[in-house]
Amino acid sequence: MADAQATSKRQRFEELMRAGIEAYRQEKHRLAHDYWREAATLDPYNEKVWLALYRVINxxxxxxxxxxxxxxxxxxxxxxxxxxxxxxxxxxxxxxxxxxxxxxxxxxxxxxxxxxxxxxxxxxxxxxxxxxxxxxxxxxxxxxxxxxxxxx
Structure with missing residues (x-):
């Protein structure tokens, strides 16, 4: 059960990262910020999410x-x-x-x-x-x- 939950959490993290990248490419920085912020709550020790957030914060x-x-x-x-x-x-x-x-x-x-x-x-x-x-x-x-x- 724990493995399935961890896998689901990881998949959600990856979905949010991809959605943030797509929003960023479309210059929808606020939307990208929202996606990456949620991803950071799922995996706060992931360097990539903080690097991504750094690009869109004000x-x-x-x-x-x-x-x-x-x-x-x-x-x-x-x-x-x-x-x-x-x-x-x-x-x-x-x-x-x-x-x-x-x-x-x-x-x-x-x-x-x-x-x-x-x-x-x-x-x-x-x-x-x-x-x-x-x-x-x-x-x-x-x-x-x-x-x-x-x-x-």
Whole structure:
């Protein structure tokens, strides 16, 4: 029963990935995002789904989450590390990064094993990113109000 359920889940994941690719090719990025987001809930440790989501998201905070998830899944992904560093610099300075798009490195053969520790680590990182994004947003709002209204 568990094998059939896992197979069904895997098939649904593949269907969502294919549907997202088709929507992306038709420049329906919002629809592609929705498909890939659902696929990420089915297999959150799949590097391909986070690489796909990275292409269609609109905020730097979401890009941070995607890049950090990619690196957590595949620490050997040099391109994701470069993009993450550039994005962190951009967010710290407020200037856009210059990053040449390149294909991601392939996943190492041993990257398929999942453990509870890895899941907790990924969730902890996601929570940290959301917390940092909230703090940065609040600080940006305070600074903007000071600049606009001239004081507290």
């Amino acid at each position: 905020t730097d905070e979401d890009r941070l989450v995607c890049l950090r998830n990619i690196i957590a899944i595949n620490p050997a992904n040099v391109q994701a590390r470069k993009r993450l560093q550039a994005l962190e610099r951009k967010m710290a300075s407020g200037t856009p990064p210059v990053v040449k798009p390149q294909p991601a490195t392939p996943r190492p053969s041993g990257a398929h094993s999942e453990t509870g520790q890895r899941r907790r680590s990924l969730l902890a990182r996601l929570l940290f990113v959301v917390l940092v994004a909230g703090i940065l947003g609040a600080l940006s709002g305070i600074i903007a109000s000071i600049l606009i209204y001239g004081g507290w």
